[in-house]
Amino acid sequence: MTSNNLISREIQLASRPSGEPVAANFRLAEAKVPEPAEGQVLVRNTWMSVDPYMRGRMDDAPSMILPPFEIGAPLEGSAIGEVVASRSADVPVGALVSHFLGWRDHAVLDAAGAAVIDTSLVPAQSYLGPLGPTGLTAYAAVTDVAPVREGDVVYVSAAAGAVGSVAGQLARTLGAARVIGSAGGPAKAGLLVDRFGFDAALDHRAGPITAQLAEAAPDGIDVYIDNVGGDHLEAAIGAMRVGGRAALVGAVSGYNATAPVPGPSNLFTVVERQLTLRGMQVSAYFHLFPEFIGRAAGWLADRSLRTEETVVDGLDQAPAALIGVLRGANTGKMLVRLP
Amino acid sequence: MTSNNLISREIQLASRPSGEPVAANFRLAEAKVPEPAEGQVLVRNTWMSVDPYMRGRMDDAPSMILPPFEIGAPLEGSAIGEVVASRSADVPVGALVSHFLGWRDHAVLDAAGAAVIDTSLVPAQSYLGPLGPTGLTAYAAVTDVAPVREGDVVYVSAAAGAVGSVAGQLARTLGAARVIGSAGGPAKAGLLVDRFGFDAALDHRAGPITAQLAEAAPDGIDVYIDNVGGDHLEAAIGAMRVGGRAALVGAVSGYNATAPVPGPSNLFTVVERQLTLRGMQVSAYFHLFPEFIGRAAGWLADRSLRTEETVVDGLDQAPAALIGVLRGANTGKMLVRLP
Known part of the structure; x- marks a missing residue:
């Protein structure tokens, strides 16, 4: 041909x-x-x-x-x-x-x-x-941008999505004590727990995310993987413990906005609790592809990473x-x- | 007695x-x-x-x-x-x-x-x-929270204040190529350049800070030391170069607010340009007091640090x-x- x-x-x-x-x-x-x-x-x-x-x-x-x-x-x-x-x-x-x-x-x-x-x-x-840019995004987020440590409470938004579902499972692999995800609708929320092994799932269509997050993480969170922005970011900042870390990966809640969207009104909490908000572009991590694909292909093959x-x-x-x-x-x- | x-x-x-x-x-x-x-x-x-x-x-x-x-x-x-x-x-x-x-x-x-x-x-x-918590705040901000590197363009808000005036001068000591400060009114703005050695001063009472910062830093900034929040933080985020770092030290613009103040509307820039926003409390750096006082007392004595x-x-x-x-x-x- x-x-x-x-x-x-x-x-x-x-x-x-x-x-x-x-x-x-x-x-x-x-x-x-x-x-x-x-x-x-x-x-x-x-x-x-x-x-x-x-x-x-x-x-x-x-x-x-x-x-x-x-x-x-x-x-x-x-x-x-x-x-x-x-x-x-x-x-x-x-x-x-x-x-x-x-x-x-x-x-x-x-x-x-x-x-x-x-x-x-x-x-x-x-x-x-999982072995492409979305998987690498999740890997970089939980290992470098907002590194998950043993015993952390981790919250992931858009957790039924391509990045979020991998990020939540990798957080567990890195030793998170509790992994919480949010998604839209009961079917996706159920999937987080049943298929991806999250400890708790929030359905952002069922009510304000702040109250749901406070209930799911009564002692606060250490790490937030943000794929959504908006209310989710504000809720996560409000739930952060001292020294908490957020990886700002995406902000799908604002992508179709036709006017500037105000940021979270609780940014002073970042000062008070010594938080870190860090944005990322996966292209900065492409050099990790060989290492990542080698590890993740094994996780997929042995079903420890579900997609x-x-x-x-x-x-x-x-x-x-x-x-x-x-x-x-x-x-x-x-x-x-x-x- | x-x-x-x-x-x-x-x-x-x-x-x-x-x-x-x-x-x-x-x-x-x-x-x-x-x-x-x-x-x-x-x-x-x-x-x-x-x-x-x-x-x-x-x-x-x-x-x-x-x-x-x-x-x-x-x-x-x-x-x-x-x-x-x-x-x-x-x-x-x-x-x-x-x-x-x-x-x-x-x-x-x-x-x-x-x-x-x-x-x-x-x-x-x-x-x-300069040798107390405010001086140590400035030192921690430019050395650890938003570390200044050789050749950086640095912007400091409330730069005529106790933290800002020290932060700007320390940024210079650390090798910043250009140090820009903002203050309220022409007298303070003048002081930034004449006494504290800033390269450029913005008077936030004279007009929107975004336009003034764009003019003072046409190629963008690498580090922002935030003592003000609000418009200043939004302007700084908008001016950040890829990999830029902001130390969120204070937010005096909002301290007297009676209702929640919306955050910057350009937070997605944090994702796009891989920025880091990091909050701090000086109490986390008290262990550095002996080291800091030793160095800063010398700078004060030889007039390389003006207050x-x-x-x-x-x-x-x-x-x-x-x-x-x-x-x-x-x-x-x-x-x-x-x-």
Whole structure:
């Protein structure tokens, strides 16, 4: 197979959303796929990742680490695919690779941007979830950004999500005495306890999170893994013990906001209780991927790390998947399977 | 001299303020001074410290590290005095000591709570300012909480105050490339540059601090020492470069607030730029006092550390001094001199 005259479907940004994205902000288009140049590979994508952070790239926001998506150009994101043409000795035809050019059926990229994956122990799509950037995010959060220590009480928001579900389980592995998670709705809250082994689950749709957290952690918390921001961050700060640590990983509650969202009104507690709030970008931890994948593949294989996936079929469904992940429609990792 | 039948004047908390404290919240009263017990000393106070954080202790706020002041009991705070009676071999009559029972003419306390001070190089009241908890606060902020590194751009709010003026000068000593301070009014702003050696001064009464900070630090800042909170914290977060660090030392802008004050609306920048916001209490650094006093006494003696004092005379003026320090009436350390 050659890429000559190959046409690939792709999801382009049609317009920038105001508030919640709508279908009209995306366009399914076709584009001619170039021939791979020397050192490049042609990949047929089989899975792509859909992540809340992508909402930020739909805005024209110059402060992002990753640049804004461009109107009329395809979106980007983590993906898995099979190499169908190669001009690189390192990445042969037939290899399964993870890379960053999702949102399209076929991609041409430099071989250096394609990591060959090992599916002998785990399914390929694990490299988008627990073994991918979301898993590494959770790992960095609980080991470096807000390190969990033996005996800690840990609270994780969006704990049924791809990052939160892994973070809570890793916190336990690191010796947390009690792990509390929050999620939206009784089904997800139940999953936290039954499948992911959390000690307590809060359903933020059932009432104010502050009161629920106070009940679940009457003596306070030491570590907070924040995927939500807003009320959850305020509740966590209010529940922190002296020396507490928060990893600010994401703030999905504010991604669709059309006006600035005020921060927590209890920030002085950060002074009083000597708290640390630390933001993170997973790209700062990519050098840990080999170490992390080695450890986490073992945890997945022996079932000590449990995961969930929400799978949507077909590239044309990817925009709805992104709109959904921002509403919490997913349990665990939101994935699009490409035929 | 014995303390038998000794009557001391003291400032008591008469009632808890709502918003800004008023004179009626304080009461000048007399109380009988007990005889020092074995291991105790009787101290005649000569200087006392007036600090913004004391406002928090006037509320009935259980989350403070230090407990609330009690209605009908004297206030407390750092003070300097002369030992006039002693039942401790460690702290003889005639010694000058720093201790924590200010807001009264005479105090009886355990000798272990009285640190003998050395006034051979510096005046006694320095142990309430640059060599006291405020100086140590500045030292901890720039060396540990938000460590300043060679080449950093540093911004300090309330920079004409007791903590800020020292923090800015120490940041320079630690290798900061540029030190920016903010203060209220042109006189204080001028002092930052002329006396304390800041590179640029912002006058927060002259306009929005965000625009002034952007102009003074067009390429952003690396470290922020926050004594103010509110708009200053939001401006600093907005100006932070990737990996920036903020020491949350105080939040004087909110101490008199009667309702919760919303936090900065740009907290997501903490995630995007991998910032660290860390709160501190100086009590966690008291073990560094010997090291700090040794270094800072030398800096004061050779004039490489410059300070200012605002001195008020008489115990009866102490309430007005506290009301004033919360309004920014002071330049440098706010002190009450006792006759």
